[in-house]
Amino acid sequence: xxxxxxPAPDSAVMAKRAxxxxxxxxxxxxxxxxxxxxxxxxxxxxxxxxxxxxxxxVVLPETVEQVAKVLRYCHDNDVKVVPRGAGTSxxxxxxxxxxxxxxxxxxxxQVLDIxxxxxxxxxxxxxxxxxxTRAVEHEGFxxxxxxxxxxxxxxxxxxxxxxxxxxxxxxxxxxNNVLGIEMVxxxxxxxxxxxxxxxxxxxxxxxxxxxxxxxxxxVTEVTVRILQKPExxxxxxxxxxxxxxxxxxxxxxxxxxxxPGGMEMMDKPAIHAAEAFVNAGYPLDVEALLxxxxxxxxxxxxxxxxxxxxxxxxxxxxxxxxxxxEEERMTFWAGRKAAFPAVGRISPDYLCMDxxxxxxxxxxxxxxxxxxxxxxxxxxxxxxxxxxxxxxxxILYDANKPGELAAAEAFGADILRLCVEVGGVxxxxxxxxxxxxxxxxxxxxxxxxxxxxRVKCAFDDKHLLNPGKVFPVLHRCAELGKMHVHKGKLPxxxxxxx
Amino acid sequence: xxxxxxxxxxxxxxxxxxxxxxxxxxxxIVGSRSKExxxxxxxxxxxxxxSGLSGVVAYEPEELVLTVKAGTPIAxxxxxxxxxxxxxxxxxxxxxxxxxxxxxxxxxxxxLAANLSGPRRIKAGAARDHILGMExxxxxxxxxxxxxxxxxxxxxxxxxxxxxxxxxxxxxxxTVTLKVNPAAETSATFVIEGLDDQNAVxxxxxxxxxxxxxxxxxxxPGGLDGERPRTLLRLEGFxxxxxxxxxxxxxxxxxxxxxADVGHEETTILWKDIRDCKPVASGTEPVxxxxxxxxxxxxxxxxxxxxxxxxxxxxxxxxxxxxxxxxGALWDGEIRQAVADCGGGHATLVRADASLRSTVSVFxxxxxxxxxxxxxxxxxxxxxxxxxPGRMIVGV
Numbered sequence: 001x002x003x004x005x006x007p008a009p010d011s012a013v014m015a016k017r018a019x020x021x022x023x024x025x026x027x028x029x030x031x032x033x034x035x036x037x038x039x040x041x042x043x044x045x046x047x048x049x050x051x052x053x054x055x056x057x058v059v060l061p062e063t064v065e066q067v068a069k070v071l072r073y074c075h076d077n078d079v080k081v082v083p084r085g086a087g088t089s090x091x092x093x094x095x096x097x098x099x100x101x102x103x104x105x106x107x108x109x110q111v112l113d114i115x116x117x118x119x120x121x122x123x124x125x126x127x128x129x130x131x132x133t134r135a136v137e138h139e140g141f142x143x144x145x146x147x148x149x150x151x152x153x154x155x156x157x158x159x160x161x162x163x164x165x166x167x168x169x170x171x172x173x174x175x176n177n178v179l180g181i182e183m184v185x186x187x188x189x190x191x192x193x194x195x196x197x198x199x200x201x202x203x204x205x206x207x208x209x210x211x212x213x214x215x216x217x218x219v220t221e222v223t224v225r226i227l228q229k230p231e232x233x234x235x236x237x238x239x240x241x242x243x244x245x246x247x248x249x250x251x252x253x254x255x256x257x258x259x260p261g262g263m264e265m266m267d268k269p270a271i272h273a274a275e276a277f278v279n280a281g282y283p284l285d286v287e288a289l290l291x292x293x294x295x296x297x298x299x300x301x302x303x304x305x306x307x308x309x310x311x312x313x314x315x316x317x318x319x320x321x322x323x324x325x326e327e328e329r330m331t332f333w334a335g336r337k338a339a340f341p342a343v344g345r346i347s348p349d350y351l352c353m354d355x356x357x358x359x360x361x362x363x364x365x366x367x368x369x370x371x372x373x374x375x376x377x378x379x380x381x382x383x384x385x386x387x388x389x390x391x392x393x394x395i396l397y398d399a400n401k402p403g404e405l406a407a408a409e410a411f412g413a414d415i416l417r418l419c420v421e422v423g424g425v426x427x428x429x430x431x432x433x434x435x436x437x438x439x440x441x442x443x444x445x446x447x448x449x450x451x452x453x454r455v456k457c458a459f460d461d462k463h464l465l466n467p468g469k470v471f472p473v474l475h476r477c478a479e480l481g482k483m484h485v486h487k488g489k490l491p492x493x494x495x496x497x498x
Numbered sequence: 499x500x501x502x503x504x505x506x507x508x509x510x511x512x513x514x515x516x517x518x519x520x521x522x523x524x525x526x527i528v529g530s531r532s533k534e535x536x537x538x539x540x541x542x543x544x545x546x547x548x549s550g551l552s553g554v555v556a557y558e559p560e561e562l563v564l565t566v567k568a569g570t571p572i573a574x575x576x577x578x579x580x581x582x583x584x585x586x587x588x589x590x591x592x593x594x595x596x597x598x599x600x601x602x603x604x605x606x607x608x609x610l611a612a613n614l615s616g617p618r619r620i621k622a623g624a625a626r627d628h629i630l631g632m633e634x635x636x637x638x639x640x641x642x643x644x645x646x647x648x649x650x651x652x653x654x655x656x657x658x659x660x661x662x663x664x665x666x667x668x669x670x671x672x673t674v675t676l677k678v679n680p681a682a683e684t685s686a687t688f689v690i691e692g693l694d695d696q697n698a699v700x701x702x703x704x705x706x707x708x709x710x711x712x713x714x715x716x717x718x719p720g721g722l723d724g725e726r727p728r729t730l731l732r733l734e735g736f737x738x739x740x741x742x743x744x745x746x747x748x749x750x751x752x753x754x755x756x757x758a759d760v761g762h763e764e765t766t767i768l769w770k771d772i773r774d775c776k777p778v779a780s781g782t783e784p785v786x787x788x789x790x791x792x793x794x795x796x797x798x799x800x801x802x803x804x805x806x807x808x809x810x811x812x813x814x815x816x817x818x819x820x821x822x823x824x825x826g827a828l829w830d831g832e833i834r835q836a837v838a839d840c841g842g843g844h845a846t847l848v849r850a851d852a853s854l855r856s857t858v859s860v861f862x863x864x865x866x867x868x869x870x871x872x873x874x875x876x877x878x879x880x881x882x883x884x885x886x887p888g889r890m891i892v893g894v
Contacts, residue, residue: 117703176623191865195841196794196842197843199613200844201844202868202891203663204613204664205660205871205872208656228708255559255560257681259680299742300736300739303739358563425646432653440653444654448644449654451642452644455657458875480878481881483881
């Protein structure tokens with residue numbers, strides 16, 4: 001089917017399937033254990049739909065105790081576990097394993113504590129990202145990170161992926177907005193990290209857990225920081241004759257000390273696709289379109305709108321509109337927010353990539369990307385979180401045409417290598433998962449990857465949690481643990497000492 | 499043989515650590531020794547002095563990114579970014595005045611190793627929220643890179659963040675990349691006088707929950723110099739915005755009594771004093787740093803006041819309590835019990851004689867599975883226990 005191989009299933013575990021089902025049923029009663037093929041079908045993929053795999057068994061625990069018992073059982077019996085939230089991962093983070101239990105956390109769907117005085121909310125991991133905002137918006141509060149899947153994605157999944165969104169230049173990623181978690185290790189031990197207070201008393205394991213893609217533990221409770229909604233928000237819609245002009249405008253805005261709430265750029269193919277889809281009034285004769293949203297107190301927003309307008313004009317903005325109403329602001333965003341489905345309309349299939357580059361490299365990267373597109377015979381449309389350099393190239397292909405998926409994947413890999421080459425990274429917010437797993441050696445050396453795997457060994461030395469994701473090669477922890485010392489060989493003759 | 503090893507680059511740092519690992523000779527890791535009196539004392543024959551790893555590798559203001567060698571003095575780096583109208587949003591505090599050392603010392607590596615922050619912690623985070631990537635050497639003597647040089651990155655585990663606050667016990671950073679932000683055009687402080695602790699915390703929480711974008715909230719029960727209690731709320735940004743928000747804050751907090759404003763210059767000095775513990779810095783009595791939920795701060799202090807004589811003040815809207823024991827005793831058991839009773843958090847003994855710091859838990863003791871996990875992490879990165887052994891916890 002596709003190039004990315006998963007670890008060979010353990011036939012001994014597969015042969016014990018009936019026994020495992022029975023053991024899990026003893027822990028999670030009723031309908032919490034799914035082993036019928038039809039009922040398991042919805043779990044065979046996440047939002048990286050090119051990859052599908054039926055799990056061995058699906059389990060939906062409802063209590064922390066059940067999670068702990070299931071994990072402990074799997075640990076003791078060498079059964080792999082793939083944790084899953086809402087299944088919206090774009091990198092295949094929740095792709096099941098043929099010999100693994102898929103643990104869905106979606107029955108953990110309660111908001112446990114809303115504490116406005118401490119600006120903290122405690123929720124179970126299956127609560128959706130938007131569900132948190134919904135629970136507090138009557139008092140004017142919201143939860144800041146807003147991945148585009150926020151209506152569906154779970155906060156537990158957000159922690160696994162360290163999700164971002166269009167507002168993260170100003171308000172941070174998940175990791176900057178999570179105060180604490182309760183989690184279960186593969187051994188079944190329950191630990192709490194953080195809470196309504198700040199900073200860690202020991203190692204920052206909360207920081208390590210955030211973005212660990214389900215490889216270190218299963219989150220069972222989350223405490224997040226909520227913020228008061230900005231008093232107002234207004235946006236500018238700015239068209240540029242070249243992407244260089246757009247890029248320079250972004251740099252000048254930041255150089256002026258302005259950190260917009262959102263700053264999004266689209267290239268010509270993305271503009272045209274979006275406009276054809278939602279009629280947002282986007283200009284079609286520009287090479288780059290920038291949406292700059294300023295939020296905060298009214299006096300500040302009015303002042304900054306003027307400043308940004310001047311900066312845009314100084315950078316050859318050919319088209320410039322400023323929102324004068326909430327409705328107009330939403331229209332500006334409508335095209336950008338619908339960019340993915342809009343591209344879906346002009347192409348039977350598309351692959352959404354997620355690299356980050358130093359912003360100044362944007363014109364060069366776009367030009368090289370066009371060349372790469374010609375080489376692979378595929379088109380590409382770009383949306384770009386311009387403030388933080390996070391680029392989402394959408395590669396257009398048709399899965400029904402033989403070889404096009406493979407070509408699209410090869411094109412995508414070339415784009416991500418290009419991101420690394422110009423000083424950027426493989427993924428800004430979608431995670432490595434299986435999708436970018438085999439590209440990890442393009443960004444990290446063997447030595448770099450070993451250190452990351454040592455973290456894994458401290459949490460899960462049997463490699464039972466979500467194996468096959470993130471790391472291209474799984475080294476046994478016993479092998480990684482060996483010290484290669486050069487005894488007596490290094491008397492450090494050259495190091496100054498006193 | 500005792501030696502201070504002063505490597506000049508990553509290669510030499512790696513050589514020194516490989517030697518120490520092979521010979522099983524523990525190393526005390528130091529930069530400028532500005533925080534030597536904080537944490538459990540490390541007793542090793544050998545010292546690894548990183549102050550030779552100094553200098554800016556790359557600074558790109560328009561990318562909001564700065565890469566420096568870990569031994570670079572933080573004061574130099576702050577000056578550099580200030581020259582381009584930028585700053586570290588996390589406002590790293592200077593422990594010098596509290597620990598009886600000159601102000602303005604410390605290295606970038608030390609700021610990260612101690613995960614420093616300041617009053618803006620409640621809005622902008624700590625050092626751990628601004629680290630983007632690092633090159634480091636593990637206790638195995640392996641050089642590795644982690645993270646990146648862009649502000650948005652989820653490629654692989656977030657090791658740079660985890661190494662913040664690890665006090666040099668897992669790996670030695672050699673080069674680090676940090677996020678910088680534009681410095682505010684101006685600032686002002688909204689001051690309410692005469693509130694008791696409980697009312698002050700209520701006022702601060704109300705202000706933090708408003709749309710006034712308060713960037714710091716502190717309460718000084720005895721002012722800065724033993725005057726009347728002062729509750730302070732800092733606003734930063736463009737001038738028109740700060741003025742507008744001062745007015746809106748006045749309306750929000752009108753129920754808490756008369757208020758006054760303090761301008762930019764005085765605000766800068768005031769918050770530096772709060773950041774660097776001026777209200778409890780004098781003398782040599784033990785000082786504790788307590789992190790709890792904001793609403794718990796005042797209750798915690800009230801409970802402890804019944805037990806022993808103390809001076810305390812609040813930052814982070816009440817969630818950070820700096821507490822001085824006036825009778826010279828540590829009161830560690832009582833303090834940690836009180837933190838647990840008020841909903842949890844942690845207590846760190848930030849000032850005490852070395853003899854005391856080696857006998858009590860300086861950092862908050864952890865529950866068994868968590869402590870075991872921390873030990874396993876230490877074992878993975880520093881199996882021979884040669885990096886700052888025992889600096890945080892005995893055996894780690």
